[in-house]
Amino acid sequence: MTGVSPTQRPLTRADVAYLVGASFGPHTRVRDAGPLAGGGYATVWWVLLDDDRRVVLKLAPPAGTPLLRYERGLCAAEERYFRLVAQRAPQVPVPPVLWRGADPAYGEWLVTTLLPGRSLADLAEAGVVVEDGPARHDLGVALAALHRVTGERFGYDDERAGGPTWRAAFTAMLDALLADAVDWDVRLPVTPDRLHALVGRHGDVLDEVRRPALLHFDCWDGNVLAAPDGDGRLRLRGLVDGERFLYGDPLLDLVSPLLFRRVEDEPEHPLLRGYQASAVEPLVLDASARRRLGLYRLHLYLLMTVEMPSRGMTARSHPGRSARLAALLDEELAALASG
Numbered sequence: 519m520t521g522v523s524p525t526q527r528p529l530t531r532a533d534v535a536y537l538v539g540a541s542f543g544p545h546t547r548v549r550d551a552g553p554l555a556g557g558g559y560a561t562v563w564w565v566l567l568d569d570d571r572r573v574v575l576k577l578a579p580p581a582g583t584p585l586l587r588y589e590r591g592l593c594a595a596e597e598r599y600f601r602l603v604a605q606r607a608p609q610v611p612v613p614p615v616l617w618r619g620a621d622p623a624y625g626e627w628l629v630t631t632l633l634p635g636r637s638l639a640d641l642a643e644a645g646v647v648v649e650d651g652p653a654r655h656d657l658g659v660a661l662a663a664l665h666r667v668t669g670e671r672f673g674y675d676d677e678r679a680g681g682p683t684w685r686a687a688f689t690a691m692l693d694a695l696l697a698d699a700v701d702w703d704v705r706l707p708v709t710p711d712r713l714h715a716l717v718g719r720h721g722d723v724l725d726e727v728r729r730p731a732l733l734h735f736d737c738w739d740g741n742v743l744a745a746p747d748g749d750g751r752l753r754l755r756g757l758v759d760g761e762r763f764l765y766g767d768p769l770l771d772l773v774s775p776l777l778f779r780r781v782e783d784e785p786e787h788p789l790l791r792g793y794q795a796s797a798v799e800p801l802v803l804d805a806s807a808r809r810r811l812g813l814y815r816l817h818l819y820l821l822m823t824v825e826m827p828s829r830g831m832t833a834r835s836h837p838g839r840s841a842r843l844a845a846l847l848d849e850e851l852a853a854l855a856s857g
Contacts, residue, residue, distance in 0.1 A: 523829035525579040541617040572632040593626040594762035635755030651788040653744035656754030658792025667732035669765030684727035730765035749802035
């Protein structure tokens with residue numbers, strides 16, 4: 519497999535067999551294996567073992583690979599997330615962790631059970647025409663369950679960006695992205711001073727968030743697995759790629775599932791109906807919530823812009839992505855400036 523980004527290393531069947539043996543012992547053999555596409559950070563393979571178990575092998579970038587600040591230690595973070603969810607929100611379908619290992623030659627890797635289903639993004643790309651409303655409703659229910667888990671501080675759970683308040687943590691997350699933009703020579707449509715001024719202007723709504731809720735943060739369609747039930751309706755079967763989890767405002771988790779859209783403008787969306795049906799507190803998309811959602815979209819579009827060079831993408835190689843993100847950033851900046 520040839521890595522599609524500089525963070526993804528090439529693997530062979532022999533490499534996979536070695537890592538499986540290092541995880542489960544030399545008597546465990548690989549019957550079949552192949553790469554899983556869709557992500558741009560780690561190298562991911564599905565593996566069929568000789569005892570009929572189907573697992574996912576996820577290999578972190580090689581040591582020394584330039585990464586964004588929030589991406590450091592993601593292999594260990596993903597293990598923590600899956601184990602935490604299994605313990606504190608067992609109704610949420612995350613893959614059981616089977617092994618996390620490290621090796622001088624290969625670095626860190628994680629092995630989990632392969633969950634059933636296909637991602638919503640994969641189904642859409644394949645042209646599979648099935649009503650996905652039930653799966654998105656299930657996702658809302660799952661997010662409400664995750665959000666009942668409370669962390670000890672806001673932001674990430676290690677030495678990465680965080681703080682005692684949501685305003686402090688969110689500001690630290692933005693500052694880390696601004697520093698990454700300098701490191702990678704990424705031109706942004708907003709200066710640090712203007713961004714800090716916007717956060718300061720809307721800091722009162724960030725201060726309304728008093729509890730650090732557990733967030734997945736990366737619930738775009740590629741990380742949401744679904745499969746038909748007995749009636750042919752797509753239902754949620756798994757939430758994967760939990761390594762970017764953090765603690766903060768539950769509204770942050772409503773941005774990536776409706777990527778490039780405004781969730782507050784779709785109050786009848788199945789995701790919101792599922793969330794409303796299961797949330798402990800009512801979800802109120804009032805003026806305060808709308809301002810926070812604007813800040814969170816701004817953060818996500820900044821992240822997606824800043825990460826491009828680390829994934830081997832440029833404005834020339836991916837003009838559609840670059841132009842779309844620039845337009846979306848301008849839109850959110852203008853709305854926050856006038857709001």
